[in-house]
Amino acid sequence: MKTIxxxxxxxxxxxxxxxxxxxxxxxxxxxxxxxxxxxxxTIQWYDVHWSKQAFNVNxxxxxxxKFHVAEDWPIGVPKPEASxxxxxxxxxxxxxxxxxxxxxxxxxxxALEPGGDYDFKVVLKGRLPGRYHIHPFFNxxxxxxxxxxxxxxxxxxxxxxxxxxxxxxxGEMIDMESYGFANGVLWHAFWGILATAWLLWWVRRPLFxxxxxxxxxxxxxxxITPQDKLIAKSAMVAIPVxxxxxxxxxxxxxxxxxxxxxxxxxxxxxxxxxxxxxVNVDTLKAEYRVAExxxxxxxxxDNQSNAPLHIGEFSxxxxxxxxxxxxxxxxxxxxSSTVSEEGMSLDNNxxxxxxxxxxxxxxxxxxxxxxxxxDGLIRDAxxxxxxxxxxxxxxxxxxxxxxxxxxIPKFD
Amino acid sequence: MMSANISNRSFRxxxxxxxxxxxxxxYLILVLALFLFIGAFxxxxxxxxxxWDFWVDWKDRQxxxxxxxxxxxxxxxxxxxxxxxxxxxxxxxxxxxxxxxIGTWITRVFAYHYWNFFPINMVLPATxxxxxxxxxxxxxxxxxxxxxxxxxxxxxxxxFYPTNWPIFGLFHVPVEQGNGQVTxxxxxxxxxxxxxxxxxxxxxxxxxxxxxxxxxxxxxxFASALLCSLMYTLWWYIGKWFSTVRYLNKI
Ligand SMILES: [Cu+2]
Numbered sequence: 001m002k003t004i005x006x007x008x009x010x011x012x013x014x015x016x017x018x019x020x021x022x023x024x025x026x027x028x029x030x031x032x033x034x035x036x037x038x039x040x041x042t043i044q045w046y047d048v049h050w051s052k053q054a055f056n057v058n059x060x061x062x063x064x065x066k067f068h069v070a071e072d073w074p075i076g077v078p079k080p081e082a083s084x085x086x087x088x089x090x091x092x093x094x095x096x097x098x099x100x101x102x103x104x105x106x107x108x109x110x111a112l113e114p115g116g117d118y119d120f121k122v123v124l125k126g127r128l129p130g131r132y133h134i135h136p137f138f139n140x141x142x143x144x145x146x147x148x149x150x151x152x153x154x155x156x157x158x159x160x161x162x163x164x165x166x167x168x169x170x171g172e173m174i175d176m177e178s179y180g181f182a183n184g185v186l187w188h189a190f191w192g193i194l195a196t197a198w199l200l201w202w203v204r205r206p207l208f209x210x211x212x213x214x215x216x217x218x219x220x221x222x223x224i225t226p227q228d229k230l231i232a233k234s235a236m237v238a239i240p241v242x243x244x245x246x247x248x249x250x251x252x253x254x255x256x257x258x259x260x261x262x263x264x265x266x267x268x269x270x271x272x273x274x275x276x277x278x279v280n281v282d283t284l285k286a287e288y289r290v291a292e293x294x295x296x297x298x299x300x301x302d303n304q305s306n307a308p309l310h311i312g313e314f315s316x317x318x319x320x321x322x323x324x325x326x327x328x329x330x331x332x333x334x335x336s337s338t339v340s341e342e343g344m345s346l347d348n349n350x351x352x353x354x355x356x357x358x359x360x361x362x363x364x365x366x367x368x369x370x371x372x373x374x375d376g377l378i379r380d381a382x383x384x385x386x387x388x389x390x391x392x393x394x395x396x397x398x399x400x401x402x403x404x405x406x407x408i409p410k411f412d
Numbered sequence: 413m414m415s416a417n418i419s420n421r422s423f424r425x426x427x428x429x430x431x432x433x434x435x436x437x438x439y440l441i442l443v444l445a446l447f448l449f450i451g452a453f454x455x456x457x458x459x460x461x462x463x464w465d466f467w468v469d470w471k472d473r474q475x476x477x478x479x480x481x482x483x484x485x486x487x488x489x490x491x492x493x494x495x496x497x498x499x500x501x502x503x504x505x506x507x508x509x510x511x512x513x514i515g516t517w518i519t520r521v522f523a524y525h526y527w528n529f530f531p532i533n534m535v536l537p538a539t540x541x542x543x544x545x546x547x548x549x550x551x552x553x554x555x556x557x558x559x560x561x562x563x564x565x566x567x568x569x570x571x572f573y574p575t576n577w578p579i580f581g582l583f584h585v586p587v588e589q590g591n592g593q594v595t596x597x598x599x600x601x602x603x604x605x606x607x608x609x610x611x612x613x614x615x616x617x618x619x620x621x622x623x624x625x626x627x628x629x630x631x632x633x634f635a636s637a638l639l640c641s642l643m644y645t646l647w648w649y650i651g652k653w654f655s656t657v658r659y660l661n662k663i
């Protein structure tokens with residue numbers, strides 16, 4: 001008896017662990033979980049904006065933005081051959097009704113090209129009221145989740161206001177929240193009743209101890225009656241016949257079904273927006289000063305545009321370091337995770353003239369290197385940094401470079 | 413034969429208080445077995461079949477009918493060994509699959525629907541009850557491991573897809589989405605956000621089986637039938653290995 005009790009308790013623990021596992025996969029957020037070099041040198045997000053951050057159940061909003069796929073894609077990370085732009089929600093508190101990549105409808109996964117530029121838009125609809133912390137992010141096959149900037153969304157109203165209908169190809173409207181549910185329950189109930197009947201047919205008789213004793217005593221024939229055999233024989237024929245008949249009925253009801261769709265979408269990058277060849281930035285050296293929490297870059301900037309340029313911001317892994325002496329307005333960073341308002345300093349802040357090649361030193365310094373867990377870079381197997389450098393002319397026109405360099409740590 | 417007759421004559425069924433206690437034990441064992449199967453079989457199933465059974469947009473015509481019966485016949489085979497060889501009770505497979513369904517429905521309703529907000533129709537479980545019943549009938553009528561493994565195992569695999577098509581077929585009607593067609597099932601996967609389950613993770617409609625075009629399902633089902641016969645035999649012996657009537661002998 002004790003053994004059975006132990007087994008039963010174990011079983012309960014196992015059931016509970018299944019629940020926990022299920023929940024974990026759904027809740028995984030892992031914003032800073034990936035190594036810094038992956039967050040810095042795979043998907044480089046910018047211009048991410050939410051159309052609204054407070055809205056009602058059943059109201060549609062959208063998040064749009066751009067990203068550059070780093071040229072210096074880490075060798076240790078599989079190439080983005082199947083990538084899926086997702087939204088980190090605690091379950092479907094919102095639904096995704098439309099998604100676009102470079103203006104094209106985007107349903108399945110897509111292959112991204114390193115060095116490519118893309119813009120995206122995801123249309124979402126509020127489903128459950130509440131306050132949620134949410135990011136757009138990329139699921140990269142075999143690599144993990146690369147987060148975009150996060151915001152808080154407030155969904156007001158009542159869960160019962162939500163409705164979601166879809167138009168199937170024969171023109172009929174279906175309610176996604178209930179479609180096929182009653183039908184499924186009916187079939188489960190039908191087979192459940194038959195199975196219960198068969199179980200009760202046996203359970204009503206004396207079971208284990210008495211049957212075991214009779215079997216040991218050689219009274220096997222008394223344990224299965226001719227009536228049992230008759231029932232089993234007829235049901236053994238009847239059940240497959242029913243299964244096939246119901247299957248034929250279902251085929252009849254829905255003659256035009258298709259297999260699940262599993263193709264990869266084909267969407268090419270936009271004409272170059274980052275590293276477009278007008279302003280070329282070469283990183284000569286990068287040094288991380290641990291005690292100061294400062295990254296020092298030696299940059300060689302080649303201005304091939306016909307306007308004088310200023311460095312405005314540097315961003316990496318959704319952290320923006322701003323040059324407070326930029327003579328024009330900074331880009332709108334309201335939809336971005338983290339901004340260091342005065343994080344950037346330059347040894348020469350004069351305009352870089354058209355045609356000029358200048359070597360300068362840029363220091364980006366902030367406690368954020370530590371709190372965003374980016375300083376772990378210097379202890380990684382791949383300790384190259386990557387990020388976006390934003391330059392501006394006096395009209396506010398923006399030039400973006402994706403820069404990359406090996407990082408040398410300075411511990412004192 | 414001779415010895416059987418001798419013991420037959422000397423057999424005296426329990427009566428009175430002893431019969432009542434024996435019956436109480438029946439119910440106790442039955443309830444404990446039910447909970448054990450709900451827990452253990454459900455865990456085994458969640459870890460092996462997993463996503464194919466969780467999500468409507470994983471139930472393809474290729475891997476789903478291959479993997480589900482193959483992993484679903486395991487516990488029924490082991491429990492059939494015990495129930496049949498020790499007690500001549502032809503209900504091992506049905507009991508197992510019924511327990512699995514109870515566990516599955518509880519998780520779908522509470523963990524998936526109430527706790528994680530998925531619409532319940534997106535996570536409807538599949539059923540293997542008709543296959544399990546036929547498996548019990550064949551064992552009872554044949555009293556043979558070989559026949560049950562070959563014909564029962566095959567029936568269990570072959571009945572799976574047609575049993576479930578009335579539940580899931582209607583999720584395969586096409587919908588226009590983003591300049592293309594998807595099934596209603598795919599639309600669930602697109603709309604109801606799963607952070608840990610991007611579309612490309614689905615192991616569906618891939619590999620050599622699909623080369624045969626529209627015959628993908630029958631091909632998968634026959635491959636599954638063959639494998640189920642082997643799996644049945646393997647787990648029958650696992651059942652034999654683990655079963656013991658030590659406790660009963662003491663009573
Ligand atoms: Cu976050």
